Amino acid sequence: MTTPFDFLKLTHADDWRSYTEHRFVRELAAGTLPEAVFRHYLKQDYLFLIxxxxxxxxxVYKSRDLSEIRQGLDNLKAIVDVELGLHVGYCASWGIAEAxxxxxxxxxxxxxxTRYVLDAGMSGDLLDLHVALAPCIIGYGEIASWINQQAFTRHDGNPYGxxxxxxxxxxxxxxVASETQWLNERLAEVDASRLQRLSTVFRDATxxxxxxxxxxLDLS
Incomplete structure (x- = not known):
């Protein structure tokens, strides 16, 4: 059975594959990605997290009920209180100082x-925002799972392991599972014209x- 979120991915299958199986991802999996490229990614990912x-x-502002407010607040606190600190520590292990x-x-x-995501949320509603975030939230999980299924992936001694x-x-x-479920439940409620507009948001974000x-890679 094709879920509403599967519909978005299938509609833009070429874009989704270009993202999730990108050369950056393949070289990271094989352990051949130049370290300078990865360090640049880590630096920009810090800014992305902000x-x-x-x-x-x-x-939180766009939420319609308390459960959605709590979801947004929990994710906000997770980034500010946990993920940014972990990322700073990981960057330090790659020789990148917090300063x-x-x-x-x-x-x-x-x-x-990042500004596209924020604009999608400002001009639309909470569902628009989640759809714009989906390539990051769900995509990273799918990428990691895909990497672990590839014959060319280097599991031992991979600097990006x-x-x-x-x-x-x-x-x-x-x-990933929680976000996918949330999206499927909300996407199932929209009509065809709204789904098409959301499909465009998903395509552009991907x-x-x-x-x-x-x-x-453009630096190398």
């Missing part, structure tokens, strides 16, 4: 995707996520 926190703050992160300028790819394990792990996969991968 904007991601703003998006969940917007989700350097604070001085970073956003790349064009970071600006494009910790990154893969984090997104393939039970905690993150649980988040393309912008692929550009985020490409950002680091």
């Amino acid at each position: 904007q991601f926190a703003r998006a969940w703050g917007l989700a 350097d992160l604070a001085q970073l300028a956003e790349s064009k790819a970071t600006l494009a995707y 910790e990154w893969i394990d984090m997104y393939a792990g039970d905690e993150y996969q649980g988040l 393309r912008l996520e692929a550009d985020f991968w490409q950002m680091g």
